[in-house]
Amino acid sequence: MPESRLSGALMSPKVNLMVDMGNPFLNHTLDGFLKIGGVAAAKAAAEETYKMGKRGSVSGQSLEQSVRKMCKEGAYWGTVAGVYVGMEFGVEKVRGTRDWKNSLIGGALTGAIVSTASGHDKDKIVFNTIAAAAIATAKDFLAYLT
Structure with missing residues (x-):
């Protein structure tokens, strides 16, 4: 009797975008902002897509509102993440330990x-x-x- 087997691994994707600001503190802060801000914007996009699908209609006004929400969420959570990453990096440098x-x-x-x-x-x-x-x-x- 034939036998089949399924195997695999679940791994999170790595996204590395490096923008060199000329300073490691700024590099870490911007990296945190971009990564978490992108996640927050994607979350807002998914929520807005669901709402539009549930309503069954898409209008220019609803698209504009969705883009505004994506930008607002991305900027807010990106800023929070940037502040955190910058603070953690600064504390590490001051304390001299990780x-x-x-x-x-x-x-x-x-x-x-x-x-x-x-x-x-x-x-x-x-x-x-x-x-x-x-x-x-x-x-x-x-x-x-x-």
Whole structure:
């Protein structure tokens, strides 16, 4: 009796786009902005495509609104990622070591900066700082497990 076997590997695609800004800090920051901003824009595009499909119609106004949302989401999340990557890189250079503590500090600084720039009150800034630090640290611990 013939036997068949299916095997494979699931790997995430690597996208490396290097824009040399002449400074490693700026290079890392721009890289984070472009990668995460692109992901956020793609997410917004998928959501908007679903909404248009559900409505069953596409108009010039809905396309324009979708492009605006893609740009807004991409710019926001790209900026957050750029700030985080820049903070983590800067902390690594200041501390002279590469470990999970850089992610913790970089995440906390990013949470505080983004929350303050968004005009939140003091309590919300503290909560966002703690959340961003925890998420950034969890990212390192999860990467260590895989």
